[in-house]
Amino acid sequence: MDILDSLVIGAGQAGLSASFHLTRLGISHVVLDSDARPGGAWQHRWDALTMRDVHGVAELPDDTAPPRDEQRANVAVPAYFAAYERAHDLPVIRPVQVDRVEDRNGLLAVRAHEREWTTRTLVNATGTWSHPFLPHYPGMETFLGEQLHTVDYPGPAHFIGKRVLVVGGGASAVQFLGALAPITETLWVTRREPVWRTDDFSPEAGAAAVALVEQRVAAGLPPQSVVSVTGLMLRPQEQQAERLGAYADRRPMFTRIEPxxxxxxxxxxxxxxxxxxxxxxxxxxxxxxxLQLRSAAGGIQLDRHGRGTTAVADPRVQLVGYGPSASTIGANRAGRSAAKGVQRALSGVRASASPS
Incomplete structure (x- = not known):
């Protein structure tokens, strides 16, 4: 049985960063990716999303990010990731949908249907895109119109002539309203009053926001998005929607959905x-x-007061793209941290295996 030193699940920004740093450290590993092509979640974004629209794509380690121009993000970023995989000869295997990871006599067995890999350590970089959250409201199954989640968003042209209710208080909702309000009728509802930033979003403010997310992860609580603590800001492309009142007319949540x-x-x-x-x-x-990594508080507790990537419940496991690293910039740093965590775990395994 071949035993890997490490295995990465996911070939998005965080997974590629982790693989790069594992390779640099000389750690044998493979990367299992559920998609048939490179690009991570970016390849599934809507066609109307351009590189100018996105909040930012950080450069991968030792590389340069794609330009902020009118290229489609679902084309430019996958091409960037594909070129990076080739340039650094990263050991990506696809498509592989991992079903479960379990402990087997001190090793980690990674199962994907009929296939299985055995590894000493694991870097989980599966992100969030494949797990959309859809709250349940009474009557939603009776609605005769369309119900779409962000993952299903087909682009603004689809909604022309339709009355669209946007539900959510985050950056995606703001972006959708910015695109839709100038071309069709919109309504906006949120569970809580939106919190708008009126000051510049400085690096210091960003660090403070990430620190709040880190506190939750360090306590073993389920992570919240960084935007939940940074507040919302309007970009130039959303100013027309603002002039039309798309953000001023927000309403609290409805009580039920009817046909x-x-x-x-x-x-x-x-x-x-x-x-x-x-x-x-x-x-x-x-x-x-x-692997029973969740704490009693419901989340996976990470080391170093939430700033690291090592699961406290099982130091063989690293999580990237989780909590404070759930952004392209954070994912890069997390990839390096995860590789170092893998190195520490392997050193511990080899030390315990050495004769006294």
Whole structure:
């Protein structure tokens, strides 16, 4: 039986970064990716999303990020990732959908249908895109119009002539309203009052926001998005929607969904053709359940007060793209941290195996 020193699950930004650093450290590994082509979650984004629209794609280690221009993000970023894989000869195997990871006599067995890999350590880089969060509201199964989540968003042209209800208080909801309000009728609902930033988002402010996410992860709580603590800001491409009142007319959540609209708490009714759920994502980590990594608080506790990537419950496991590293910039740093964590874990294994 061949035993790998490490195995990376996921070939998005975090997974490629981890593989680069593992290679640099001389650690034998493979990268299992569920997609048939390079690009991570970026290849599944809508066609209308350009590189100018995205919040930023950080450069991969020892490389330069694609330009912020009018290229389609779902073309430019996958091409960037593919070129990076080739340039650094990263050991990516695809398509492989990992079903479960379990302990087997001190080693980690990674199972994918009929295939299996055995490894001493693991870097989980599965992100969130494959695990969209869709809240349940009474009557939603009776709605006769369209219900779409962010993962299903087909681009703004699809919604022309339709009355669109955007649900969610994060950056995606703001971006959707910015694209849709100038071309069709929109409504916006959120569970909480949106928090807008009025100051510049400085590096210091970003570090402070990430620190709040780190505190949750360090306590073993489920991670929240960084934007939940940074607040919302409008970009130049959303200013037309702002002038049209798309953000000023926000309403609290409806109480139920009916076949052709939603019912508000005061009993009034609103007709809508489409409900666009910009309600975020959850970490895609169900395959790790056999390892029992979750704390009593419901999340996976990471080392170094939440700034590291090592699972406290099992130091053989590194998590990147989780909590504070769930961004392209954070994912790069996390990849390096994970490789170092793997190196430490392997040193411990070899030390314990050495004769006294």
């Amino acid at each position: 052709d609209g939603v019912r508000w708490a005061d009993g009034s009714f609103e007709r809508v053709d489409v409900i666009l759920w910009a309600t975020g994502f959850r970490p895609a980590i169900s395959h790790l359940a056999p």
